[in-house]
Amino acid sequence: xxxxxxxxxxxxxxxxxxxxxxxxxxxxxxxxxxxxxxxxxxxxxxxxxxxxxxxxxxxxxxxxxxxxxxxxxxxxxxxxxxxxxxxxxxxxxxxxxxxxxxxxxxxxxxxxxxxxxxxxxxxxxxxxxxxxxxxxxxxxxxxxxxxxxxxxxxxxxxxxxxxxxxxxxxxxxxxxxxxxxxxxxxxxxxxxxxxxxxxxxxxxxxxxxxxxxxxxxxxxxxxxxxxxxxxxxxxxxxxxxxxxxxxxxxxxxxxxxxxxxxxxxxxxxxxxxx
Numbered sequence: 001x002x003x004x005x006x007x008x009x010x011x012x013x014x015x016x017x018x019x020x021x022x023x024x025x026x027x028x029x030x031x032x033x034x035x036x037x038x039x040x041x042x043x044x045x046x047x048x049x050x051x052x053x054x055x056x057x058x059x060x061x062x063x064x065x066x067x068x069x070x071x072x073x074x075x076x077x078x079x080x081x082x083x084x085x086x087x088x089x090x091x092x093x094x095x096x097x098x099x100x101x102x103x104x105x106x107x108x109x110x111x112x113x114x115x116x117x118x119x120x121x122x123x124x125x126x127x128x129x130x131x132x133x134x135x136x137x138x139x140x141x142x143x144x145x146x147x148x149x150x151x152x153x154x155x156x157x158x159x160x161x162x163x164x165x166x167x168x169x170x171x172x173x174x175x176x177x178x179x180x181x182x183x184x185x186x187x188x189x190x191x192x193x194x195x196x197x198x199x200x201x202x203x204x205x206x207x208x209x210x211x212x213x214x215x216x217x218x219x220x221x222x223x224x225x226x227x228x229x230x231x232x233x234x235x236x237x238x239x240x241x242x243x244x245x246x247x248x249x250x251x252x253x254x255x256x257x258x259x260x261x262x263x264x265x266x267x268x269x270x271x272x273x274x
Contacts, residue, residue, distance in 0.1 A: 035256065042249035059246040060254075069251060072235035076215055079146050079231060083153040083214040088207040090154060091161025092199075096191070098162070099169040114163075116156040125223035128152040132224060145229050152224045153214040160213065161206035168202035208266035216259050 042060070046053035063069055094113060098106070116124060132148050172195065180190040196203070218233040225234060232255060239248045 038249050039253050039256070042246055042253045044246050044249075047245055059250045063247050063250045063254075066247070068230075069232070069235060072230045072232045073251075075146060075229060076232040079149050079153060079221075080211045080214040082146070082150045083157060084207050084211040086150065087154040087157040087210040087214075088161050088203065090158035091206055091210070092165055092203055094158065094162040095165035095169060096195070099166060099172075100174075113159055116159050117163075121156070121217075121219045124156055125152075125220040128155065128220060129223040145226065148224050148226065149221055149229060149231070152220050153217060156220060157210040157213050160209050161203075164206040164209065165199055165202045168199045172198050205266040208262050212259050212262045212266070215262075216255060 041052075043055050043057060044052055045056035045058075098110060098113070103109075128148075128151075177190045177194045180194050181187065185193065216233060217231075218237060221231050221234055222237075225231065230238075232251070236248060236251055236255075239245075239251075
């Protein structure tokens with residue numbers, strides 16, 4: 001038989017081989033076993049995580065009664081919501097700008113738009129720290145408390161929103177928008193009534209991604225947080241320095257659950273747009 005005519009094995013055929021199943025099992029075990037252990041020991045009836053003493057939910061109630069932990073959670077939600085609004089607006093405008101207009105140095109701008117995604121988060125945190133301490137324009141009001149964290153989070157989350165929205169814009173027919181403008185609609189009216197309904201699933205998915213990235217961010221928040229602006233990830237890190245207790249596991253489990261729910265919602269919205 002000619003080798004060129006020989007049928008190549010389908011990709012799914014490899015999934016039935018024992019070595020592939022073993023590799024996938026080891027991969028998923030290494031990926032999810034630590035998370036599963038954290039969730040399991042959040043129900044451990046012991047102050048020591050290494051010894052299982054029985055099942056209990058009291059540490060969830062203790063975490064809920066921890067005033068400083070609740071304050072940090074409230075700060076995280078406030079920052080995440082503000083970042084979601086600001087980051088989504090910037091991301092949508094940037095995506096529409098790159099989709100609709102042609103201008104000099106467009107390729108350079110396109111590359112700079114992806115820069116916050118590419119550079120290490122630690123570098124982004126240091127850069128924002130230097131900006132707020134050295135480069136903040138004199139005479140402008142300082143973004144007190146949570147404001148600087150919102151600005152920092154919006155800076156690194158809006159490119160994610162822009163990439164998601166640009167993927168949806170690639171399949172949008174602009175003739176409908178141009179037809180509306182020919183009938184007397186202004187650019188903003190055409191964008192509101194014609195374009196935004198077509199890209200709504202991508203906008204919602206991008207907003208959820210921005211919310212999730214802001215909610216569980218630690219590095220950038222650690223560098224830009226000031227007095228009275230402690231967030232839940234930073235608070236959990238401070239608690240872990242003393243001891244990894246079931247109370248810490250309970251707070252981490254709630255954060256993981258919220259993040260997973262939002263990520264699944266974003267994935268579902270992206271599927272709807274296809």
